Amino acid sequence: MSAAISSGRPNGRIPAILLSFIFAVIVLGPVAWALATSFKTEVEAVAVPPTLWPSTATLENYLKVFRDQSFLRDFWNSVAYSVGAVALALLVGIPAGYAAARFSFKGKRTLMLTILATSMVPGVALLVPTFYLLDSIGLLNSGIVVTIILSARIIPQTVWFIANFVEAVPVEIEDSAFMDGANRFQIIWHLILPLIRPGIAAVATIGIVTTWNDYITVAVFAPEVAKRTLQVALVNQVFDAVGISWSYMMAFVVIASMPVILMFGLVQKWFISGLTAGAVKG
Template sequence: MRVRPVTRVGQYFALFLYLIFLAYPLLWLISLSLKGARELVSIHPSLIPEHIVWSNYVTALTDQGLVHSAFNSLVTSVGSTLIVIVIAVPAAYSLTRFRTGVRTVASIWILVSQVFPTILIIIPVFLILKQFSLLDSLTGLTLVYVVWTLPFALWMLMGYLGSVPVEVEEAAAVDGAGRLRIIISIVLPLLAPGIVATAMFAFISAWNEFFFALVLIQTTSTRTLSLTLAKYVGSEGMLQLGPLAAGSVLATVPSLIFFAFLQKRLTGGLLAGSVKG
């Protein structure tokens, strides 16, 4: 069905407006990070800075140890993402392909974990980590992120696996392929878009997480990026808006790089799945 030129123009115009809607908060944040102290308290602020000031970025990088905190967040985010993917992929395959009583229990666990308030479990988590000497450590925080992210990641992968035709696996089994060979050669390539999407979710969840880190991290050496950004709000409510905006802009860069890196594989996985399916 051929789309009329007027309809095509309207679609692109709507997409352009939607992109502006999504990008405007980020553009405003960048604008704040480039403004001086006097312009930040202006009664009539503008999107374009009158005078570009780079000192906010210098303060953000040197004042609160932003680089070290970003490295800590990167360690916990990448570590928890890898562990979640390694656990969730075989678990999702087992729950999807083998209809047992475990599937019902797992589904109930996933649903309950998503509606359970975080604040109710923070004290038990604190005591457990303290008992195993994992309190105030990146290892303990990574494990918490794994446990907290795994249910939804598992649910996502089960949905993707449900769309993979089981007839493809049956055809490979008829040709003599074993279960492991079927999973590696057939299921994983078709599941690539789901794995990429799940990895994005796990990484962003850990990268932006604040509450667990606030309670479980106690020293400066293990402080994550979200905790460092919170330091720009003083105890009396005094806000260092310029350095906070600059630090927030820098904090978005790793997420954008991670998304851009995986986006190619997401598209490639979709094309490969369409051909192999």
């Protein structure tokens, strides 16, 4: 009987394997197509019928991207906005999350639900009033303002994540530190932060991906060309009066995606352990 069961296990996995393969094709298919197109000439990129792989691979599209004088400026803006927004979100979210996890006060649950509810408000609904407000006080095209707006969108989830990670740390550890003479700041800096480091890495990764891929915020609140990001530059190419160069655009997409992909690869271990850390309460 056990032999029959064990022999049936591989057959039972076939549907799951096929389903996983289908999902992999759906997800990775467009990525592979974009990567292949980036190595094609423009003539081959628009050829009918299309070819999957370039007949003669070329790096010319990538060289064109790097030769573009505005590319490095757009790249720097993307990095500055993303890193600045995540740093500000962590600066606010870590103490707020810690307070939510360790302190009890009247209206705490209502406050936390309110913070969570703010993240559910569509950003598009706030574009027009925020635009007119910034325009009236002369703060359009301000990199600092864009960074603050991007940060405000990820602060609610940061507070909730950090609160869950802190709750997973046994409170007895802090009690022992208090008995040894440590103050609250020392406990947070030297004890809590090292213990929830994987969680912080997970929150930072989600924040970087969210802000890096943001288009509408920068396009609306920083319409000046010198303030745009890679995402805004990419979308602008679609509306270029000269026309779209698909091979060049795909090379641009690949380059614009690489920083996030490389970052995720570097912190993958921490990211996975961070997402599961808050699920198990010490």
